[in-house]
Amino acid sequence: MRPHPHSTLGHGDTLRVATYNIHKGVRGVGPRKRLEIHNLGLGIEALDADLVFLQEVRSFHHREARHFERTWFGWPREGQAEFLAPEGYEVAYRTNAVTKHGEHGNALLSRWPIGDIGHHDVSDHRFEQRGLLHVPVSWNGQRVHAVVAHLGLMHASRVRQVERLAAFITAHVPAGEMLAVAGDFNDWGEKLDAPMRECGLERAQAGARLNTFPSRVPVFSLDRIYTRGLRCVASSVPRGSAWARMSDHLPLVAEFVAA
Structure with missing residues (x-):
């Protein structure tokens, strides 16, 4: 895997953000099922982002752990968020959905110090459990509110979830602070x-x-970063066979300066 090009600007001047749906660290079905969590760890480190917003992250899954336990690179002993975090990063994780054999949710990996972790349920119906992970981050003496989102599969649900996001921001994010x-x-x-x-x-x-x-031939822009009080100065998506293999999504990377 070729490393993703690092920023030409110093991290002290820019906030480098990545968002990535990691597909629970597993690809394929049946006998072709393969564990990608170890490759994802290398990929996330190569992104060199200050903040990494992750979706479809597992804390535990008993069936997958049994399936992969005898492989050389087996199922991690800790939760996937902790396993994926580069050395020195702080980790925030909260569960969105509980299933028969385990669960999954959203995570934030941060190079900068984090504050109290919050979680807000935005599930629109019982068939899709969705939540917002809210993490305040101290960046260069300022506070940036990071919210990790994974919205529903139906448009009407997404519209209602954005309305709940708006109410959450009004209630929990001061108007003058970056988001x-x-x-x-x-x-x-x-x-x-x-x-x-x-x-x-x-x-x-x-x-x-x-x-x-989809990651092999991407035609949809499903993964996004929306901001307030930050100005985007660069954005990119890493490509190549290794990135296409690790998840059905590619990561999106962007750099920001304070607006």
């Missing part, structure tokens, strides 16, 4: 930018829109 909301928005029809602007959030992109799904 980044990133994750998998499942917005196939490109309809959420307007309601996100109503929340005071602008979509981060520098240049052409970057597609992240």
Whole structure:
């Protein structure tokens, strides 16, 4: 895997953010099922991001742990968020969905100190458990509120979840403080930018829109970063066979300066 190019600007001047749906660290089905969590760890380290917003992260899953336990690179003993965090990073994780054999949720990996971790349920119906992970981060003497999101599969659900996001921001994020909301928005029809602007959030992109799904031949821009009080100065999506193999999504990387 070729390393993702590092920023040409110093991390002290820019906030480098990545968002990545890791597909629970496993690809394939049946006898072709393979564990990708170890490769994902190398990939996340190569992104060299200050903040990594992760979706579909497992803390535990008993069936997968049994399936992979005899492999040379087996199922991690700790939760996936802790396993994936580069050395020196702080970790925040909260469960969104509980299933028969385990669970999964959202995580934030931070190079900068983090504060109290919050979680807000935005499930729209009983078939999809969704949540917002809220983590305040101390960056260069300022506070950036990081919110990891993974919205629903139906458009009407996503609209209602954005409304709940707006209410959450009003209640928990002071108006003058910087905010980044990133994750998998499942917005196939490109309809959420307007309601996100109503929340005071602008979509981060520098240049052409970057597609992240499906990873082998990406044609949809499902993975996004929306911000308030931050200006995007660069954005990119790493490509190549190794990235295509690790998850059904590609990561999105962007750099910001204070607006």
